[in-house]
Amino acid sequence: MLRIATANINGIRAAHRRGFGGWLAERDADVIALQEIRAQQDKLPDGAFGDHHVALDLGTLPGRNGVAVLTRHPPAAVRTWSGTALVGGPALAPGPTTRGAVAPDQVPLSRGLGRFAAEGRYLEVDLVDVPLTIACLYLPKGGLPAHLQRAERMREAPDGGARYARKMGFMAAFSRYLTRTRRAAAAAGREFLLMGDLNIAHTRQDVAAWRRNQNNDGFLPEEREWLGQQLSPRTLVDVVRHLHPDRDGPYSWWSWLGQSFANDAGWRLDYHLATPRLARTALRVAVDREHHGTRLSDHSPVVVDYDWR
Template structure:
C-alpha cells in the first residue's frame, strides 16, 4: 500500500507554524506533492520537510508559486519546465539537473515554479505536482483578458503533456499521477455556491469543459470523485474571509488525476479538513489517497 497526498500550503513557512509537520507526521504518507511553497531555498527553515527528500522547483518569482514532491528516497528521474531543480534533505539543499519538458505552450511558464514530476525509485510510479494559474473571469471582468489567456494557454499545453507523459510512463512500466491545485471546480458537486459562480474564474464553462477533456477511461481519472461519486465535495479550499470555512462553503480544486491502472488501485481517500478555523494550516486542506501498489 502506498499513501500519497497533495497540499497547497499557501507558504511553507506559515504552514510550518500552523501545524504542517503535525498533520503529515500523523498521515504517514509515502509521497506528498506541495504547491505554493512560496519560499526561496536560502530562506527555508531547517528541517522544513522533515525526513522526506524534497524535489523542489521554486521558480523565480519572489514569494510566489513553487512546487515540490516529497519522497522517502531520492527519485530516479526528474522532469520540469526548467533545466534545474533543488534537492532538499537532512544534509541540506543542492541543485540537481532536470530533464526539461519541451512544450511550446508551457515554455512561457518555465520560471514560475508551476510543475515538477518525478519517477519514484521505490515504486513503479511517476508523480507530478501542479500549480495551475488562477486565471480570470474575462470577459465578465474588464481588463483581465491577459490573465484569462495565460491560463487557457497553460491548460492547452498541460493537456498535451498529460497525454505524452502518461504514455511515456506506461512505456517504462509506470503508472502516472498528477496532483495539485488545478484552480478549477469541474462540476456542480465541486463547489457549494455553484449557481452564483457560473461567471467566476475556476468555474467558467470553458474551464470545466477543458477539465472534462483530460479525463476518460483511457486517459486520466479523477480519483477522489471516483471514490465519492455522489458527494458534494469533499471540498479542499475555503476563503479565509467570513464564515466560508465554518459553513463549509468551499470549492474542490485540489485533485489526484491518475492513469487508469493506478485509479483502479485506489482503496480510499479523504480530505484532511481541520476541525476548526483556528487550526487551519492553509486555505487549502490536504487530499490523501491510499493506493494498493507494492
C-alpha cells in the same frame, strides 16, 4: 499500501507556523506533492520537509509559486520545466543553492509552456521503489474574460481579460504536454499520477454554491470543459470522484472570509488524476480540514490510500 497526499500550503513558512511540520510527521504519507512553497532556498524554515527526501522547483519569482514532491526514498529521477531542480534529503536546509540536473528523458515542452518554465509550476518524480511517476502541478488561477468583468463586483482591478487569456493559453499547451508525458511514463512501464491545485472545480458537485459561481473564474464552462477533456476511463481518472461518484465535495478550499469554512461552503480544487490501473487500487480518501484545530492553509491536504502491490 501507498499513502499519497497533495496540498497547496500557501507559503511554507506560514504553513509551519500553523503546524505543517506536525501534520507531516503524524500523517506518515509515502509521497506528498506541495504547491505554493513561496520561498527561495535561503528562506526555507529549518526542517521544512521533515524526514522526507525532497525535489523542488522553486521558480524565480520571490514569494510566489514553487512546487515540491516529498518521498521516503531518494527519487529515481526528477524532471522540471526549468531544466534544473533542488534535490536533497532531510538535511536540505537554507544555504548556498545547489541544483541537480534533471533526468535526460525530459519530455519536450509544448509550444506555449516556455513562458511558464521558470515560474515553479510543475515537477515530475519517478519513485525508486514503485513503477510510478508523480507529477505535481500548480495551474494559474486566471481571471474573468473581458465581457464578464464588472469593476464593482471585483476585488482586483479589471484587466481586460489578460489573466483569463493567460490561463487558457497555459491549459491548451499543458494538455498537449500531459498527453506526451503520460505516454512516456507508460512506455517506460510506469503508472502516472498528476496531483495539485488545478484552480478549477469540475462539476456542480465540486462547488457548494455552484449556481451563483457559474460566471466566476475557476468554474467557467470552458475551464470545466477543459478539465473534462483530460479525463477518460483509458487515460486519467479523477480518483476522488471515482471513490465518491455521488457526493458533494469533499471540498478542499475555503475562503478565509466569513463563515465559508464553518459552513463547508467550499470548492474542490485539489486533485489526484491517476492512470486507470492505479485509480482502481484507491481505497479511501480523506481531506484533512484541520490539524489539531488549526487550518494549515486556505486549502486542505487531500490524502488517498492506494492498495498498490
